[in-house]
Every structure is written in structure tokens, then in C-alpha cells.
Amino acid sequence: MKKTSLWQIYATFFKIGGLTFGGGYAMLPLLQQEVVHTHHWASEEELLDIYAIGQVTPGIIAVNTATMIGYRQRGVLGAILATLGEITPSILIITTLATILLTFKDNNHLQNAFGGVRIAVCATLTVSIIRLMKKALIDVPTILFYLVVVGATFFFALSPIIVVIAAIVFGIGIQNSKEKRKKV
Amino acid sequence: MIYLTLFYEFFKIGLFSIGGGLATLPFLYQLAENRPQWLSPQMIADMIAISESTPGPIGINMATYAGFQVAGVGGGIIATLGEIAPSLIIIIIIARFLAEFDKNPIVKNAFYGLRAAVVGLITFALLRLLSVTLITNGSIELVSGAIYLVLIAFVLFFKRVHPIIWIALGAIIGLVVGLPS
Numbered sequence: 184m185k186k187t188s189l190w191q192i193y194a195t196f197f198k199i200g201g202l203t204f205g206g207g208y209a210m211l212p213l214l215q216q217e218v219v220h221t222h223h224w225a226s227e228e229e230l231l232d233i234y235a236i237g238q239v240t241p242g243i244i245a246v247n248t249a250t251m252i253g254y255r256q257r258g259v260l261g262a263i264l265a266t267l268g269e270i271t272p273s274i275l276i277i278t279t280l281a282t283i284l285l286t287f288k289d290n291n292h293l294q295n296a297f298g299g300v301r302i303a304v305c306a307t308l309t310v311s312i313i314r315l316m317k318k319a320l321i322d323v324p325t326i327l328f329y330l331v332v333v334g335a336t337f338f339f340a341l342s343p344i345i346v347v348i349a350a351i352v353f354g355i356g357i358q359n360s361k362e363k364r365k366k367v
Numbered sequence: 368m369i370y371l372t373l374f375y376e377f378f379k380i381g382l383f384s385i386g387g388g389l390a391t392l393p394f395l396y397q398l399a400e401n402r403p404q405w406l407s408p409q410m411i412a413d414m415i416a417i418s419e420s421t422p423g424p425i426g427i428n429m430a431t432y433a434g435f436q437v438a439g440v441g442g443g444i445i446a447t448l449g450e451i452a453p454s455l456i457i458i459i460i461i462a463r464f465l466a467e468f469d470k471n472p473i474v475k476n477a478f479y480g481l482r483a484a485v486v487g488l489i490t491f492a493l494l495r496l497l498s499v500t501l502i503t504n505g506s507i508e509l510v511s512g513a514i515y516l517v518l519i520a521f522v523l524f525f526k527r528v529h530p531i532i533w534i535a536l537g538a539i540i541g542l543v544v545g546l547p548s
Contacts, residue, residue, distance in 0.1 A: 201422050202422060203422060203423060203424065204419075204530075210424070236458075236461065239385065239474065239481075240385070240461065241381065241382050241384065241385050241453055242381045242453055243381070243388060243424050243450065244424070246424065246450075246451045247454050250454055250458040250459065250462075254459055254462045259459060262459055262462075263455065266455055269424070269427075270424075270447055270451060273422070273431050274427075274444055274447055276423065277421060277423070278440050281417075281435045284413075292542060295541045295544075295545050296539075296541045296542050297413055297416070297541065299514070299536075299538050299539070299540040299546050300413070300416040300534055301409075301412040301416065301500045302500055302501075302511055302515050302540075303416070303537025304412055304416050304496065305515055306533065306537075307419070307518075307522055307530045307534075308389070309522075310519060310522040311489075319485065328484065329484075332484050337491050340400070343384075343393040343491075346484050346488060349484070352480070353480040354476050355473060355480070358476035
């Protein structure tokens, strides 16, 4: 099989990064098109496994996925170039936009518009959370743990890093005690 | 020196946020609390709006925007590189040693707890966002609150509509009503 060029890896992920709106979950259709159908770097099933690993490892899902696919093609260099390709459009677009926004920061109309934009962000975020709840809060222990996390972070400013570590201990502990109960 | 601190702070965010761009939000709020000269809760709200309406992963867009606010173009690049560095290291190690990583029972059990925690952390971020958006001087803005509830109903009902549409609609409502920011 012909070796994939590093440039091709960079260019492909540049394209994926530049065409994805809305983050990791939104990029699956584009990944299927580019990685599976156009370049044959992975099969449909392999892509899903890679995607699952990207979701359960630390960091941005899109970056994790890009790193993994790049690595499979050309090792460490491939991983680095895939990731750099994925983030280049963001850096270019956001830097330009942020410069423009800073220039017009004190404009009254722009401030009114952003007042409304913030409410819209709250609304879309609320709906995202409702959807995620259905997948994550599946029994009494997870619902209780969720309430404790919200209370501890909002009222007592508990660090999210401690929450992540506690969640790992909680998850393994609860599941182990369930398995023990089943055996008895 | 500021670049080094930026890289370190965003490296930490990349290392501890699991589950995509929105999961980096609570960490950004913590950063705003620890370094108020860098970020304000209002800036984070604008950042979410811009990151959701532009191409690219939300987490990366937010890192670039926050870094840019702190230290200009160089800051945007350094913050983004800091956020992706842990992914690169961890994924390369996993790709090498653990092909069946996500099927490992211990990893699966950890995720049973992590998923609930991630939703909890994003809820915390929403509560922070609501407290700067709907509350001024200790009292709830009734007009803003009503717009919020109506927009939730819209987003729930029209499932297939892209978030950029809701953000644009929010901007128009803000202009027409003359909302304070």
C-alpha cells in the first residue's frame, strides 16, 4: 500500500477542522466521508472504535480522534500533523474575529446584541444538558452523585479536577459493589 | 513568562476535561476565578457564542479566544497548543499499548461515574452563566428570563436547527429589545 504523505494528513484534517461546526460530536459525518470513503485510512467499525476512545480519554474529542488516525498512518509525526491540521482553521478564524470584536467592543448595538446572544447560549446549553442527562444519569447513585457535584462546585467552589478524580473512584467503587452483590 | 503560564493553565484544562469542548467550561470558570485579570464570566459567555458559531471544535475555539484575550495572537496559539498537548501524549501512548482501551472493564466502570460528573460540571457552568446573564444587582431580569424560557422551548422543539441560528436570533432579539449587556 502507498504510504500516506504527511502533507495529505495535514490537509485532510485542516479541511475537517474548517468544516466542523459545534465540536467533536458534530464531526462524525465528515470523518466518515474523509477518513473512510475518500482516503481509506480506516474502516467504518475502526473509526467508531477510534471515536469511542477519543470520547473517553482526556482532551477535546476532535483532537483525540485526529491524533489517533494520524498516528495509525504515519506514527508520531502523523499524529502531530493531523492535530495541527485540525486546529489551524480555528486559530485563523478565531484570531481574526476576536481582533474585529475588540475594535468594536464599546459599540452600544454590539453590546445589546451580545446581551441577547448570551441568553441564546444559556438556552442551547440547557437543552444540551437535558440531552446528556438522559445518557449519564441512569440510576439512583448517578443522580445523587450528579446533585452532589452541582452543589459542591456551585456553592463551595470545589475544583473540577477533584470532581473528575472522585468520579473515577465513585464509578469503580459502585460498579464493584454491584458485582459483589450479584455474586452473593 | 505569560506564555509559559498560559501553556501550563491550558495544559491542565486539556488533561482534566473529558467529554469534549463543553467539558472545558467549568475549568475556564475556575481560571476566571483564579485569574480575574485574564477572563471575566461575561467574556466566557461571549466566547461560547463565538465558538459555537464558527467552524472548528468548540474546545479549541474557546482556548484560542481565551489565549488571544490574555496575550494577543501569540497567546491564542500558545493556549491552543497547551490544550492539545495532553491529548497528543496520552493518545499516542494508548495507540501504542492499549488497542482495546475502551473495552477494559475498569475503564468502563470509571466512565459510569465520569459521565454523571461531566454533566454535573457542565450544569455548574450553566448556573454560572445564568447568574451573569439573568441576574443584575441581585434581582432576576424578567424580560431576559422570559426570553430564556421561550428560547429553550424553541431549541427543544426544533431539534435539527443549528445552534448558530439560535445565537443569531438571540442577537436580533437583543438589538430589538435593547438588552443590557
